[in-house]
Amino acid sequence: MPAINNDPAAAARAVKPAVERHPEKAHRPDQPVKRGKPAWLRVKAPTSREYMATRQIMRDNQLVTVCEEAACPNVGECWAKGHATMMIMGDTCTRACAFCNVKTGMPGPLDPLEPFNVAAAVEKLGLAHVVITSVDRDDLADGGAAHFAAVIEAVRDRAPTTTIEVLTPDFLRKKHALEKVVAARPDVFNHNLETVPRLYPRVRPGARFFHSLRLLQQVKEIDPQMFTKSGIMVGLGEEREEVGQVMDDMRSADIDFLTIGQYLQPTRKHHPIDRFVTPEEFASYRDMAYAKGFLMVSATPLTRSSHHAGDDFVKLRAARQKALQKTAGKS
Numbered sequence: 001m002p003a004i005n006n007d008p009a010a011a012a013r014a015v016k017p018a019v020e021r022h023p024e025k026a027h028r029p030d031q032p033v034k035r036g037k038p039a040w041l042r043v044k045a046p047t048s049r050e051y052m053a054t055r056q057i058m059r060d061n062q063l064v065t066v067c068e069e070a071a072c073p074n075v076g077e078c079w080a081k082g083h084a085t086m087m088i089m090g091d092t093c094t095r096a097c098a099f100c101n102v103k104t105g106m107p108g109p110l111d112p113l114e115p116f117n118v119a120a121a122v123e124k125l126g127l128a129h130v131v132i133t134s135v136d137r138d139d140l141a142d143g144g145a146a147h148f149a150a151v152i153e154a155v156r157d158r159a160p161t162t163t164i165e166v167l168t169p170d171f172l173r174k175k176h177a178l179e180k181v182v183a184a185r186p187d188v189f190n191h192n193l194e195t196v197p198r199l200y201p202r203v204r205p206g207a208r209f210f211h212s213l214r215l216l217q218q219v220k221e222i223d224p225q226m227f228t229k230s231g232i233m234v235g236l237g238e239e240r241e242e243v244g245q246v247m248d249d250m251r252s253a254d255i256d257f258l259t260i261g262q263y264l265q266p267t268r269k270h271h272p273i274d275r276f277v278t279p280e281e282f283a284s285y286r287d288m289a290y291a292k293g294f295l296m297v298s299a300t301p302l303t304r305s306s307h308h309a310g311d312d313f314v315k316l317r318a319a320r321q322k323a324l325q326k327t328a329g330k331s
Contacts, residue, residue: 021101021103021104022096022103022104022267022269022270023104023105025096025269025270028269030268030269031265031268031269031270031271031272032272033265033268033272033273034265034272034273034276037276038276038301040278040279040301040302041073041262041264041276041301041302043073043076043077043302044076046075046076046080047076048076048080050080050081051075051076051080054080054083054084054125057084057121057124057125058084058121061117061118061120061121061124062111062117063086063087063114063117063118063121064086064087064088064090064091065084065085065086065087067084067085067306072304073264073302073304078306078307083125083127083306083309083310084121084125085131085132085133085167085305085306085309086118086121086122086130086131086132086133086151087102087133087134087135088114088118088132088133088134088144088147088148088151089107089110089114089134089135089137089144089147090107090108090110090111090135090137091103091135092104092105092106092107092108092135093105093107093135093136094106094107094135094136094137094138094139095136095138095206095207096205096206097194097203097204097205097206097207098202098203098204098205098270098271099194099195099203099204099233099236099263099265099266099270099271100266100270101266101267101270102135106139107135107137107139110140110144110147114147114151115147115150115151115153115154115155116154116158118132118151118154118155119151119154119155119157119158119159120158122155122158122159122162123158123159127159127162127310128161128162128163128310129162129163129164129165129187129309129310129313130155130159130162130163130164130165131165131166131167131190131305131306131309132148132151132152132155132164132165132166132167132186133166133167133168133305133306134147134148134167134168134169135169136169136170136206137169138172141174142171142174142176142177142180143169143171143172143174143177144169145171145174145177145178145180145181146180148166148168148180148181148184149180149181149183149184152164152166152181152184152185152186153184163187163188163310163313164186164187164188165186165187165188165189165190165229165306165309165313166181166186166188166189166190167190167191167192167305167306168181168189168190168191169191170191170207170208170211170212170215171215172206172207172208172211178215178218178219178222179222182219182222182223182226185223185226186226187226187227187313188226188227188228188229188257188309188313188316189216189219189226189227189228189229190228190229190230190231190257190305191212191215191216191229191230192212192230192231192232192259192305193209193212193213193230193231193232193246193250194207194231194232194233195232195233195236195238196209196232196238196239196242196243196245196246197209197210197242197246198238198242199236199237199238202271203236203271212230213249213250213253214253216228216230216250216253216255217252217253217254220253220254227256227257227313227316227317227320228253228254228255228256228257229255229256229257229258229259229305230250230255230257230258230259231258231259231260231261231303231304231305232246232258232259232260233260233261233262233263234260234261234262234263234277234281234282234285235262235263235273235274235275235276235277236263236271236273236274237274238274243260243285244288247288247289247292247294248292250294251292251293251294255294256294256295256296256316256320257294257295257296257297257298257312257316258289258294258296258297258298258299259297259298259299259303259304259305260282260285260286260289260297260298260299260303261299261300261301261302261303261304261307262276262277262301262302276301277301279300279301282299282300282301282303283299285299286298286299295316295319295320295323296312296315296316296319298312
């Protein structure tokens with residue numbers, strides 16, 4: 001989820017780059033931009049030596065990161081720790097979601113060396129846990145599923161102790177694509193539902209809520225032991241009751257881990273922020289989600305799919321083990 005620009009002059013200057021990155025939004029009317037970011041959303045600018053070192057490793061291996069492409073507010077914190085989320089299959093997405101800062105257009109061919117470059121970066125960073133995501137590639141017959149599998153295999157070969165989390169597109173109308181990714185056995189399969197069904201036509205018009213939900217359900221049907229994870233943004237105009245219903249839908253699909261974070265508007269051409277959700281409301285959502293049976297919940301204003309993913313994976317495994325022991329004790 002990308003970062004907001006609260007400086008009106010800077011926002012005006014950003015219109016041209018926004019149109020270059022998102023040509024499909026060129027003729028869309030400017031959307032209102034909320035001013036005065038609340039204190040709980042303010043983060044320090046990334047300047048540390050460790051941040052620069054991580055950045056250089058990404059450049060040396062010619063890698064794209066969602067941290068930069070989506071203008072993530074946590075990039076300074078994560079990169080200072082040597083954590084980065086690799087975005088494979090290029091920097092250009094075939095979708096045009098109203099919330100997303102990733103460039104839209106016709107992507108180039110896949111880089112056959114990318115799996116090895118990702119694996120080399122993982123090894124050099126010494127990652128205990130890596131998150132691998134991608135743009136949507138509707139132009140590819142399998143949506144890039146085989147490429148995901150190749151990246152997972154390369155990381156396993158180069159860094160066998162590293163646990164792997166994938167954050168995939170929806171593989172809409174790509175028969176047997178999901179099976180290719182699950183067969184590569186990532187430790188966590190993440191696919192974000194992003195928002196409530198009512199807002200899909202405006203926020204995520206190229207996707208279908210119940211297709212995405214079914215995708216995650218199918219992961220469990222193929223491999224019941226694989227951890228599944230999904231996330232939504234709030235502050236887009238959803239109602240609390242709708243968020244609760246999405247939680248119920250996720251639990252019906254046996255999703256283990258839920259993330260909830262504040263939507264931040266990239267440019268005036270993107271969907272406006274409806275409101276800033278308070279930390280207290282996030283805590284309430286967290287409690288609601290745990291009551292519904294999720295093994296793990298991260299719900300804060302700055303929560304993002306990959307934020308603290310490694311630490312959260314350790315907690316997720318422990319939560320499953322505890323649940324299994326509790327079940328065994330009752331039998």
